[in-house]
Amino acid sequence: MKKLQFLKAGDYMKTITRAKYLDRIIELNGTPDIKIITGIRRSGKSKLMQAYIAYLKSNFENIN
Template sequence: MEVIILVERKEYLERLIEWEDEQVIKVVTGIRRCGKSTLLLQYQAWLKANGISDDQIVSSMFLPISVIFMIGISFRPFCI
């Protein structure tokens, strides 16, 4: 089994947290495989640790299901 270690994106996470209560759209950009998804997963974990319920978090991942299961990401499909 392959072990995947996620790099903590502390500086960028702190910047997202600073803007948490602002009513503006936050945009995370970067080249491929630079850690955007990792940053957002860490932000979701921070939100949950600070009292935000799963029902208040909407998340979409554009990865093949096989990759999602391979790296062990838990997710809830978003349905309307």
């Protein structure tokens, strides 16, 4: 009988830096428009928002 091997968390997932998308969101900072990030499932929309939040926290003092 063949034994199944399972991947541990972190063995197969790597982060892809999406600097182009993050730069575009940063350019739109301060505009009155509503920004909507769309994409297929598991494409990194939440990670992109986390990167944007980290950018805001590191560059602006009054961000909670």
